[in-house]
Amino acid sequence: MSRKQAGPLGGRGKxxxxxxxxxxxxxxxxxxxxxxxxxDQPDLAKRVxxxxxxxxxxxxxxxxxxxxxxxxxxxxxxxxxxxxxxRRVSAKI
Numbered sequence: 001m002s003r004k005q006a007g008p009l010g011g012r013g014k015x016x017x018x019x020x021x022x023x024x025x026x027x028x029x030x031x032x033x034x035x036x037x038x039x040d041q042p043d044l045a046k047r048v049x050x051x052x053x054x055x056x057x058x059x060x061x062x063x064x065x066x067x068x069x070x071x072x073x074x075x076x077x078x079x080x081x082x083x084x085x086x087r088r089v090s091a092k093i
Contacts, residue, residue, distance in 0.1 A: 033059045040064075 033055045037045040044058040059065035071081030 030055045033065070036064065037062060 041062045069085045071077040
């Protein structure tokens with residue numbers, strides 16, 4: 001097929017009209033996380049709506065968000081953050 005026969009799309013399949021429309025909607029924002037909680041974990045969504053927990057904490061508990069640990073860029077800062085994180089994790093067990 002020649003370029004002229006292919007037309008304005010070039011003959012290489014369907015082109016997306018907009019770069020934003022060619023990707024599925026995902027995110028890490030509060031509204032997206034709350035919508036996903038309502039869809040996948042309604043019990044956690046109710047707790048968020050009641051103010052019992054944050055959307056971030058509920059997303060971590062649901063398993064679709066990772067728990068991030070921030071610390072100063074020193075060995076001491078890392079050790080302090082690691083101890084705090086491990087205390088929090090062991091309290092849940």
